[in-house]
Amino acid sequence: MTPQTVDILDPDLYLAGAPHDRFELLRREAPVHWHPEPAGRGFWAITRHADVARISRDPAAFCSGRGLFIEDLPPGDMRDNPDVMIMMDPPRHARFRALVSKGFTPRVIQRLESHVRELVTRLIDDACERGGCDFASDIAGKLPLSVILEVIGVPREDQEQMLDWTTRFFGASDPAYGVTPEELNAVLHNMNAYAHQLAEQRRKEPKDDMLSLLMAAEVDGEKLSYTEFGGFFNLLLTAGHDTTKNLISNGMLALLEHPDQRRRLLDDPSLLPTAIEEMLRFTPPVYYFRRSAVRDIELHGQRIAAGDKVVLWYVSANRDETVFSDPHRFDVGRTPNEHLSFGIGPHVCLGLVLARLEARVAFEELLRRLPDLELAGPAVRLRSNWVSGVKSMPVRCARPAR
Template sequence: MHKTELADLASPITYGRAIPHETFEHLRREAPVYFHQEPDGGTGFWAITRHEDIITISRDPATYSSYRGGTSIEDYSQEDLSLIRFMMLNMDPPQHVKYRRLVSSGFTPVAITYLEPRIRAVTKEILDKVVHEREFDFVTSIAAELPLQVIAELVGIPREERHQLFAWSNRLIDYDDSGRARSFDDAKMAAMEMWQYANQLAARNQGREGKDLVSVLMNAEVDGEKLNEAEFDAFFLLLIVAGNETTRNLISGGMLALMEHPEELARLRANPALLPTAVEEMLRWVSPVVCFRRTVTRDTVLRGQQLREGDKVVLFYPSANRDESVFENPGRFDISRFPNEHIAFGIGQHYCLGTSLARLEIRVMFEELLKRLDGLELAGPVERRRSKLVNAIRAMPVRRPPSSRPREGARENQEGTACEPSMRG
């Protein structure tokens, strides 16, 4: 295999064009455990592209650690590594289990079901603002607003302050997008600004009883001790970024998939009962998270390749979700696909904490979109974010043809279908 045949999986520029599905298909077939060089002087990493192998690695944190080197492809300085290890995303058992337990009760399927009336009301408010517009940006006007408002309410953030969280989140994700003059230092500055805000919010809530997640974290204890400032700040950052980024990107990418496959959109309009399987197909098709890294803790062998202690392995979820050995016709967008064993939410100990919330937000949004906005179509080029972490659309101008009419939203409280059991932690 010649290097020139492959897209550079370490470069954010690659993902700014499109997810490199041809490269992933080639690797799954020819080299599912492939050593990928890093052009900027990094040590290189093993690219893992098959569904089965990603599941195996994700379920074996003793051999493949999130803590040892973090979950990004880059190698951090010891100072930076010590900071990111406060986030659950970069923890291993037993520490991870203790910290995840602190907030997991707020994200169970039963707990999330009670949020549906409020999520539906917020969705209708969002659509009310655009329903009479002929042209608007789908990302900022619709996709970003729902998860941002919902996570702000859950955490206990005043609604009028939510857009600052959106800006911080973008700066954290955009650090490797040189086209926007971003840098890792800018991402660290955004994190520090978010931490400062978190501490101010905690000070405002001091002495108050509340069910919001800030109050929960302020009163939480691990091994009999309350969270220190760094632990509290890391929790806050993860909840905000994961709570709005992945769902925003899925709603945007799912809408784009429907517009690019008008026959599937027509099927869904004709038969709304297909929405649950359509949501799962959007998750498979979009795969909002591109990759996470693990670090090998002991010499091991995977598919005949010798992995050494300290080696980096990078799990590519969009590749796993189009693995021919798991999915029939994986390159086809099929809203009735069943079964659908995608791993868009991850697998193993870091399975997305906010899965139930994400599925509920996505379902409610598309239920209301299908009722309220007829005939949406692209009004210009889609601008993708250049990120090797998230599969994201930065801007997606849409319009409704002059022949379409806005539908006023029904104000009755509707019973949604029971949500299934993104915040990965």
């Protein structure tokens, strides 16, 4: 295998986890690599930590507003939504982030800890009554969905519908879900319509929830428009649920596959904060995001032309040998740990405080109450080169939770 023949695009390559040997080859021999697409114009694969960080911090040269995915989407595809914050560029992005960040301050998020712990406890109780569960869906999936929906104010009776929408959105590239491009567009359209309905309700009757806070927030005398609100709702519903689900399921799988590190964590729970950062580094919830070159730029001797697609592979940057010692080792005590799983620069993840809180509380309770949790069958990964998801992960409780 050479840089000229390497493939990091085929979703089948990710069914057993990320193809780290291929990324290692590119980091070593072709850190700025032109990668062809079977049905596209090709893209630059950026695989080293320093380059991913540099490009992420330079929106003037590498913009977000021309697409987030490797594939070029047809006109009208709702995945290319200019009202979703992650696809905005300065100065609009700064104004929008200032508006919505009012609902994500550390003080606001910290108030959720007791509620998150209550939810985790209930999910563990349910699993133990049955002697086991599918960890990916019954615990890792239900916790962040319940939290984000209650935070933003979605009625409980609508939560199953939200779960269906997010599952189909992130599973669109997996044949097991059978989602056509037309059905995916319909999902996003329905999410937008639902968001607009909620926005109208909150403007008429504000409540003590994040939606009401966002509808009332102003920056320089401006409020969110209905379309901007719809874009942010879609981002909250998808990113606020699925990425945290992936963090918790991938993190637990890493602990089960590395029993020495789980024992280390059980013996010293003070390592949990560093363990969560290592879970994020070892298996990032999102493999990549795309930027587009605004002007001609040269990087490592390669000429990137204006308009070229530039793909930032966080999964590779997190294993960069020049940044992380023994990068393929899972180490719950790793420090420092400058992973890029939450992004860096203007688009650093807005919900990182909430994700860390949910993961910390979840693992505190899981390790305390289920120290002997074990796999009851193979974990099945999502067929995707974009998100690192676990579709199913059967576990059994070796003994009743205390």
